[in-house]
Amino acid sequence: MDSVEAYLADIIAAIRPLPTRELPLAGAVGAVLADDVTALHPLPSFDNSSMDGYAVRASDVTTASRENPVVLVVSGEVAAGDTRRHDLVPGSALKIMTGALLPAGADAVVPVEQTDGGTERVAITQPVPAGAAVRTAGGDAQPGDLLLSAGTRLGPVHVGLLSAAGHGAVTARPRPRVTVIATGNELVEPGGQLEPGQIYESNALMLAAAARQAGCPAVQHPIVRDDTGAVLTAITDALTSADLLVTSGGVSMGGEHDAVKAALSTLGTVTFRRVAMQPGMPQGFGTVGPAATPIFTLPGNPVSAYVSFCLFVRPALDAMQGIFRERSKRGPATLAEPVRSPAGRRSYLRGILDADAGLVTPVAGQASHQLANLARANALIIVPEEVTSLEAGASVDVMELP
């Protein structure tokens, strides 16, 4: 059996980051910059007022006080978005709005609250230093300044900054598109009628949602029956629109009806391996198709499938964007109840973590089909391979579920 680390390392080694693309900003959230982005122009691009008030020369209002206001002629008004050139005649003032271009000759803005708000003449009741209430051109960034580093996953503020800095589009690695294919003769679409021996499909729905939660566009393929040809057709179809494929089911260790295993014996580089973990021992990974598209063949047990997704598919999705660091939050916690674990396999037990108390309680049922118990959990309790039991009060490593 392979260790979890060895298996993950092999996956990551096989992943080629997606090529970079020119993305419009509105579609760039979640994409990852391949290169540093620098400022092309000063930001802001012109001196402007940070308040509503009066543009002045600071030297004209040095004696202003509430008792002896300085009274200046108001020679005009500059609104935000006014692109005309305004010149301040020394000894006068121009009314100015927040964000408006500072007139030539002005070096400060007196906030309206420190005046009588006059329109023909204004009485100014406090002096202001030069530069007061002025946002200087380049005060946020100068041309050539680093705005965002290579490897940044673009969030709301980043696209805002790119837009403000005049980048209408950005070169980045987009989020991988995921297709999830559930296989199995026993599967029935949610809400339909069940006969004994049949179950409702839930894995493709869950895994596609998990891919979306990881930031990726994801689609579910319709249920595929346990037929090698049908599985091959589904995979080939999906290759036209997916950057990464996930199958669920059809890969148990001894079954002759393992259609996914059979299909992938004729296509791609997938190897099926036993990984020293529970749940999720039977794993398969490789690439298929002309673009060497990564494919994961996850176990059909829903808990196994979900844990495998968190441990292997999420890091692979990150790696396709050139990000190779851990995204899950891990840390120590104290076990509230004893746990057992098989020798030689690392357990990822489902638990309820109280992060404030640093306490984690295993859920009642730990079998790998017990989805209701997984749904109560918010963390995985990691029990090392060589440990077969832990008492309440033991310190354990815990990984928060996304």
Add this chain to the structure above:
Amino acid sequence: MDSVEAYLADIIAAIRPLPTRELPLAGAVGAVLADDVTALHPLPSFDNSSMDGYAVRASDVTTASRENPVVLVVSGEVAAGDTRRHDLVPGSALKIMTGALLPAGADAVVPVEQTDGGTERVAITQPVPAGAAVRTAGGDAQPGDLLLSAGTRLGPVHVGLLSAAGHGAVTARPRPRVTVIATGNELVEPGGQLEPGQIYESNALMLAAAARQAGCPAVQHPIVRDDTGAVLTAITDALTSADLLVTSGGVSMGGEHDAVKAALSTLGTVTFRRVAMQPGMPQGFGTVGPAATPIFTLPGNPVSAYVSFCLFVRPALDAMQGIFRERSKRGPATLAEPVRSPAGRRSYLRGILDADAGLVTPVAGQASHQLANLARANALIIVPEEVTSLEAGASVDVMELP
């Protein structure tokens, strides 16, 4: 001036949770359950095998050993998805696949690894207890068991569970639809040509992305000029397809060109208030239209707009789904550098938090137009109203940015 808490409390008091709707599972991720969901049927709904192997009566194989295997006639095979009734003749075995219906009369499954894998007859080399490798009907949930509690925000595993349990749809409060409207004569669409006095629009892009990051579908309205009629039209248009509106700009304290303020003086219940915080002092909130749609009028400064979104709009979005608890992660950290803060206002300084070291470093420029500095931050450093400076080494409250 109002405190941050008083202002937020008024917002939350004015929010009416969205009505519940019947949502298909594929569209239900992010929705919030209004009622508990219980199991209608046993889960799993029938006894089935957890492994590939042979269904037997455990009492028929009690003497099995490697030296003296028990040999049983294999009288047939049950695959996953086989809905026929199979009966086990005592003293024989049925080949069975993972997930397949346990035949009547069988009470255990011998894993294929503990046999010779025979097809006519099988030699079994280990005894198994009754119940071995059998997932019992109802072993995950019994009819009437609580599956998910009211108030649960549905994630991937939850929709998987609902599907598995036969719920083809779910009654829940959907994620609010958000429309963001940026106003200002100075705004130019990203990537266009700028004249002095103009800036690129970035707030609507950023805030719509922030709403999506909070799980909500969001659209940007095209830029609206500083014209009361144009603003009214934009708001009225947006009311047809949004559950919550956000405007940016047009609300400074003293401007006569404040088109948003002017428009909302004729429509809805919006009040404009000064909140004792920096950035983001000028705030406006109320409801508009026949559905009493919440509307936030955020400041035009990008840092003020974003901080206001985090502090007020995100909790309001949660409240529209009936969730009234804090979503942001907060905690103490040690200041790496000294900071200053205005008396009487709570500062939300932008900082870079090293969570492992418990250390937070304020970014270099803290003015509310300095978006490049916000883009470097991952946390807000909260300085209380009565504090005007803090030394390096001081303990501060820090709120992680989403």
